Amino acid sequence: KKIIFSGIQPSGELTLGNYLGAIKNWVKLQEEYESYFCVVDLHAITVRQVPKDLRARTLQVLAIYLASGIDPEKATLFIQSHVPAHCEAQWLLNCSTYMGELSRMTQFKDKSQKAGESIPVGLFTYPVLMAADILLYNTDLVPVGKDQMQHLELSRDLAERFNNLYSPTFKVPDGYIPKEGAKIMNLQDPAKKMSKSDENANSYILIMDPPDVIRKKISRAVTDTVGEINYTDEQPGIKNLINIISAITGESPESIVEKYNGCGYAQLKSDVAEIIVKELQPIQAKVNEYLSDKAYLEEIYKKGADKANYAATKTLRKMQKKIGLIPR
Ligand code: ATP
Numbered sequence: 001k002k003i004i005f006s007g008i009q010p011s012g013e014l015t016l017g018n019y020l021g022a023i024k025n026w027v028k029l030q031e032e033y034e035s036y037f038c039v040v041d042l043h044a045i046t047v048r049q050v051p052k053d054l055r056a057r058t059l060q061v062l063a064i065y066l067a068s069g070i071d072p073e074k075a076t077l078f079i080q081s082h083v084p085a086h087c088e089a090q091w092l093l094n095c096s097t098y099m100g101e102l103s104r105m106t107q108f109k110d111k112s113q114k115a116g117e118s119i120p121v122g123l124f125t126y127p128v129l130m131a132a133d134i135l136l137y138n139t140d141l142v143p144v145g146k147d148q149m150q151h152l153e154l155s156r157d158l159a160e161r162f163n164n165l166y167s168p169t170f171k172v173p174d175g176y177i178p179k180e181g182a183k184i185m186n187l188q189d190p191a192k193k194m195s196k197s198d199e200n201a202n203s204y205i206l207i208m209d210p211p212d213v214i215r216k217k218i219s220r221a222v223t224d225t226v227g228e229i230n231y232t233d234e235q236p237g238i239k240n241l242i243n244i245i246s247a248i249t250g251e252s253p254e255s256i257v258e259k260y261n262g263c264g265y266a267q268l269k270s271d272v273a274e275i276i277v278k279e280l281q282p283i284q285a286k287v288n289e290y291l292s293d294k295a296y297l298e299e300i301y302k303k304g305a306d307k308a309n310y311a312a313t314k315t316l317r318k319m320q321k322k323i324g325l326i327p328r
């Protein structure tokens with residue numbers, strides 16, 4: 001069986017972008033692949049987190065995975081910090097990663113700008129930890145949104161570099177980018193991607209937003225003055241709404257455009273809102289159920305950590321040996 005690995009940072013409440021760009025696809029892929037789905041808490045702390053919020057959100061992300069249909073009998077669900085091999089492998093990879101290539105990462109440029117004067121080193125080396133996450137599991141495929149493509153390219157480069165420096169050790173993973181949910185845009189600025197760490201709550205839909213909040217946010221979504229529903233880059237706000245429908249229902253953008261021929265934006269918006277509400281409501285109910293059973297969540301992440309530890313440590317030992325570290 002081929003292997004997939006993916007993760008989400010508990011750096012904020014998860015958005016519709018996280019759901020459509022990542023989780024929704026995992027649910028399908030878990031049937032076919034040996035799957036590792038991680039809550040990447042160590043990535044989240046590259047940006048300052050309030051400890052008690054981080055704890056609560058880490059469990060919430062796990063609950064969202066389960067509520068969305070990830071089956072712990074099929075997939076390994078775990079918390080990144082429970083598998084120390086990730087950090088150890090990161091150090092080993094750090095030593096063959098170049099300052100120049102990390103400086104080129106657009107996420108680093110964006111997030112370091114927001115960090116102001118004092119930029120944490122973790123923000124800079126984040127992509128190396130991500131490479132470690134992926135490579136430790138001999139991952140074939142990494143289902144992520146488009147925004148992670150550059151990091152994934154780096155993971156591939158680091159894998160190839162290590163293989164060339166020593167001997168074949170890592171599989172070179174491919175990205176798996178969904179067609180329509182690949183990049184859900186910011187509702188207030190459709191030139192930017194929707195992000196859970198955005199300061200403006202109107203810019204995103206949260207997976208846990210109540211129906212009325214979803215309706216309000218969609219009705220306020222920025223569109224344009226064209227007044228006609230087309231699927232084009234000239235109308236990024238409308239294109240985004242069409243992409244949301246398409247990613248949820250599976251309908252093609254072309255047939256959605258056809259359906260709304262002659263309709264106004266208000267009609268489209270109210271339909272989008274209802275489609276989102278219908279998709280998220282059952283998930284929300286299940287999330288709350290899972291969160292009320294902490295013992296069950298604990299059982300899942302402990303079992304996941306055991307499985308992940310076993311697989312990751314095996315790869316880590318190989319790396320150590322090839323580099324010339326003495327096994328004990
Ligand atoms: P942050 O702002 O803290 O970086 P984020 O919303 O970008 O949060 P991540 O945890 O960085 O979320 O990413 C988790 C997964 O969600 C990744 O696979 C990423 O590609 C995907 N993703 C994030 N935002 C979007 C989006 N707007 N559209 C589609 N996929 C997305």
Ligand code: MG
Pocket residue numbers: none
């Ligand atoms: Mg992100």
